[in-house]
Amino acid sequence: MKPVLAIVAFCAALACASLPAGAVETCPGDPTAPADTPAIRIDTKGGPALGAMQYPRTAPLAAKQVAFTFDDGPNPDTTPIILDILDRHCVKATFFIIGIYAERHPEIVRDIAARGHTIGTHTWSHPNNLRHLSLASAQREIRRGFEAAEQALAPASEESRLRLLPFFRFPGLNDSPALIGWLGARNIATLSCEFGSDDWRQIGPAEVKRRTMRNIASVGRGILIMHDTKPRTAEALSSLIVSLRQQGYEIVQLEAGDDARELAAAVPDPLLGAIRRAEAPSAPLSAALAPLTNPSLETAESLR
Ligand SMILES: [Zn+2]
Structure with missing residues (x-):
């Protein structure tokens, strides 16, 4: 030929x-x-903990299906770039956002939702290990994370507000049985991963891509953790998407069942659905609530 x-x-x-x-x-x-981007629906009833890196169960992914997730945003320098790259390649992802950043940049949260991505939460201020807080403080971190996400989306369209799903990721993946149970009782799924990208390490974008491809190949399917706060991730992303598809991988989007938000809102002490459009507070949460005892945004490098 x-x-x-x-x-x-x-x-x-x-x-x-x-x-x-x-x-x-x-x-x-x-x-x-x-x-x-095909949707992979997660049954959130009972709040399962999913992701083979930590748990026996994971999302119902077929061979060579990979779900992109981005933690620690929104970030005004990098998240919009990543959103544009995802759009260009028609990839829908999941963003686990930090509450204090959602409050600071609600327009980016609304942009993530308007572009059809899935939104989960990642605490209010990203303490690196919730186990090191009292149970009450850790629960408050998680609750405020959901509240900040709901507040950022409160002025958005109904369709956009529904992009916030009962999905939670522990900072640094540092979970605890007590908190997983507390989330589970509220029908909030804990989402871990199958593989990371090492994009939080001091490596170049080519190395981020190389390690990510290696990690994915070693498992074959699963949830990928990246960080939309990292310029190296933005630089690696387009090439990563193209190479994965060339190797026969299918990029899929994590979704929940149609009743997931109702299930989460129907419990006595809900984490999601507590703030509705008509009653969204006008004052920032950080002004309305007492300051945290352990704000650690400066140590928000996550995933081990
Ligand atoms: Zn994180």
Whole structure:
């Protein structure tokens, strides 16, 4: 086969391999990719703890399916760049946001939601290990994280507000049985991961990509943790998406069941659904609530 024909055939094969059977619509910014990110629905009833790095159970992912998650934002310098890259490649992801940043940059939270991504929470101020706090303080960290997310989304459309799902990720993945049980009683799923990206380490974007590809290949399917606060992540992201798809991986979006928010709001002491549009507080949470005893945003480097 002549080189040009070989390239054409190769690209055609890539396009076919990237598209699910029967799909016709392709991504405008990345014609080898599908226009939609398939949804993987998580049953949040009882608040399961999911992710094989820590737990026996995980999300119902098929072989070579990878769910992108981004922690520690929103960040005005990097999150918008990452959102644009995801849009260009028609990838929907999940953002585990920090409450204090959501309060500081609510417009970015609304942008994440408006673009159709999933939003979960990651505490109010990202204490590196909730086990080191009293149970009451840790619970307050988690509660305020959800409240800040709901408040940021309160002025948004109904569709956008529904992008906040009963998903929680522990800072540094440092969980505790007591807190998992407390979340579970409120029908909040704890989401860990199958693999990280090492994007919090002092490495370049090429190395972030290399390690991420290696980590994914070693497990074959799962939830990937990245950080939308890291310029190296933004720099690596486009190439990572393209390479994963070229190797036959399907990028999927974590979603919950249609009744997930109702389930979370129906408990006596809910974490999600406590703030509704009409009654969203007008004052910032940080002004309305007592200061935290252990704010540790400066040590927000997470995931081990
Ligand atoms: Zn984190």
